[in-house]
Each structure stands twice: as C-alpha cells, then as structure tokens.
Amino acid sequence: MNNTPVSERMHIAIFGRRNAGKSSLINALTGQEIAVVSDVPGTTTDPVYKTMELLPIGPVVIIDTAGMDDEGDLGNLRVEKTYDVLRKTNFAIVVVNAQEGITDFELDFIKKVKSRDIPVVCAMNKVDLRPLSGDDIIEIRNKVGIPVIGISSLLKTGIEELKKNISENAVYDDKDLSICGDLIKPGDFVVLVTPIDKAAPKGRLILPQQQTIRDIIENDAMAVVTKEYELKETIENLNKRPSLVITDSQAFLKVSADVPEDIPLTSFSILFARYKGELMEMVRGLKKIENLKSGSKVLVVEGCTHHRQADDIGKVKIPRWVRQLSGGEVEFEWASGNFFPKDIDKYDLIIHCGGCMLNKQEMQYRINFSKANNVAITNYGMLIAYVQGILERALAPFPLALMILEE
CATH class of the missing domain: 3.40.50.11410 (Rossmann fold)
Structure with missing residues (x-):
C-alpha cells in the first residue's frame, strides 16, 4: 500500500468554506493528527496531499484545500488552486458548518462538481454543536441534490457512514485499466527495452517501466528486461518469439532495426497515451x-x-x-x-x-x-x-x- 504510486491512487478531495472543519475531518477519516486544526479562518493555505490507506477502499490520496470563501488577492489565488484540485479529483467531500448551514458558496461549488460527473457527498460537520434531525437532513439533501451525512469530526460520529458512502459511490476505474494486458496472453514473453544512460535515475527504473512490468506479471505473462545494445541477443536467446517489444521512445530507431518485422513493437509513452x-x-x-x-x-x-x-x-x-x-x-x-x-x-x-x-x-x-x-x-x-x-x-x-x- 505504501509503495502504490500517487498517480494510481483514488484522489479524495475535501472542499468547504474557511473554518468548516475540513482539516479536522481529515484527522477523523485517517485516525491521525495529519492536518493542522485551528479556529483561525484560513489555516490551510495551499492544497495538502496525504497518501494513505483508507479501508475498505485501499490506497488513496486525501487532499485538504483552502477555504472557498477566502478573500483578498492572495485569497483569490488560494481559491483558484482549490478549484484546480477538481481536475484530479475522483471523489469530492463538501464540508459545511452545520451551525451556519448551506450558502451560495456550497451550492455553486456543488453545481460545478456535478457538471464534471465527479461523485460528491455533503458532510454537515459540527452536529455536536448543532444537532440535525432526519427531517433536517432530508431538507438539506433536497436543496443540494446530493447525499448528505451529519458528522462530528470532534466526536468521530458519522465518520463510518461517510467512509461507506465514499466506498459505495466513488467511481474509480483505473483498477480496471491495463497498460498492455489486452495485447498479450498468459505465457507470452514481453521484452522491455530500458536504456541506462545519464538521464536514467540512479539505482532504479522509471515509473512507466515499473508499472508495465507489474501489468505484464498480473496478466500471467513474462517480462524480459534488457538494454538496447543487448536486445538482438536477448531475442535470439529466448526459447520462443516475444509477443510484444516495448521500448523507451528515445531508443526507437535502434530497437526497430533489431526487432524482426513480425514482432509487434511500441513504446512506453504510446502505451501511456492510451492508459x-x-x-x-x-x-x-x-x-x-x-x-x-x-x-x-x-x-x-x-x-x-x-x-x-x-x-x-x-x-x-x-x-x-x-x-x-x-x-x-x-x-x-x-x-x-x-x-x-x-x-x-x-x-x-x-x-x-x-x-x-x-x-x-x-x-x-x-x-x-x-x-x-x-x-x-x-x-x-x-x-x-x-x-x-x-x-x-x-x-x-x-x-x-x-x-x-x-x-
């Protein structure tokens, strides 16, 4: 779980006005004192990313954002960064201070989230200070047009219900995608050409190469890794012809010359353009x-x-x-x-x-x-x-x- 790349994790973003309790909600969700909590409005200035495991979902990134009602030139920049977080959000939680209720800030933001087809839930926080009845929840739900859950980040009430809502409604299809699985079958050999030059990271393969190897193995095929100068010898020494050769794009010309025409050839970059x-x-x-x-x-x-x-x-x-x-x-x-x-x-x-x-x-x-x-x-x-x-x-x-x- 700790080694899952950030790009492969579900991104859960928490939005709301200043002092709605976004940071305290992160602490309640994670069971850790991750975010700084203060009664001073505007404590969170830039989006804060925390990678963790959130059961029963698995590896996630939780994003804490600045208040949507921040003010001034600097505040406007913070709000802009908050809206930029939507670009990478798989599930949105809009936190509302139950003592203050729904405002135009939340209504306008929820409309933007829904227009992007991002699953979203409204968390009415601080119900320990302003209890909400079942009728209150129904009335708020009718107003915002999305699921509404009453929570108290302080007392940890409603948190499990919120987690359940995320688990049941989050749309995250990356787990169903495959980098090259549809191009190969069990038992196939796939040759990966990974040049090691001054641009290569010291002591490890780059992320696309690591992920492609994992994808090949998960599809019950065999990954053979070589450098471009040993490619021809590698293919000749295999006991059967590879079903696919994948190369770093910068070695394309040499690799194409060394790979027989009847063996399919592509690059990591092209595979990721599709993935x-x-x-x-x-x-x-x-x-x-x-x-x-x-x-x-x-x-x-x-x-x-x-x-x-x-x-x-x-x-x-x-x-x-x-x-x-x-x-x-x-x-x-x-x-x-x-x-x-x-x-x-x-x-x-x-x-x-x-x-x-x-x-x-x-x-x-x-x-x-x-x-x-x-x-x-x-x-x-x-x-x-x-x-x-x-x-x-x-x-x-x-x-x-x-x-x-x-x-």
Missing part, C-alpha cells in the same frame, strides 16, 4: 505538425519536474525535431508538474509527456480542455516515432489509431 489519456486524439494531434510554420507556437508539457540534462528531450530534442519537420522557426513554451496553463488558445499544438506522474482524471482534463479550445495535443512517444519514420509500426498494435493516422 492515461486518449490515444486517438493524440494521433490526430500529431498530424497538426504538418501545418506548423515560422511563428507557430507549441507548448511542451511534462507531468513531472526534474533536473534537465544537456540534451533534454523536452527543452532541446523536441524543439529541434519540430523545427526540422516544419522547416520554420516554430516558437516554444514549457510547462511542468501540476501547472497547466489556462490560456492555451494561443498555441497551435501541445506536445505532452506520457503522463505517468499524473492520474487519469488530470490527464483527461488536459486533453478535454485542449479539445474545448481547439488546440491539437499529441505525445512524446508518437512524435519520436514519427520523426524516425516508424510511427506506423509503433501504432500497428492499435488498429483504430493506425486508421486515423492513414486518413
């Missing part, structure tokens, strides 16, 4: 490169932050490749980590990493937001395969994506 986002939309976005010219603007996005190497893929290689393909002085901007700009309509194309550090909810937000603003979006791995002339082969395991490419 986290929308593969078809990323293929459509790639075709936009043909229309770029001098003055076109491209946003390069990475879901993580890291120390950049001299020949960094996002800062150096991708701009160089795109300019070579377009034949013009294309302009580039960059975003990383949790930041994703809202003024994206100025860009002609967004080139996104595989998104292994983002949960599916956040990755879907970025894709849908791009589509809503008529901005094409594609993926690192597909761009690299396109540049190296092997995109059709890399997409061959996905016939529908290949059809879109050939349209």
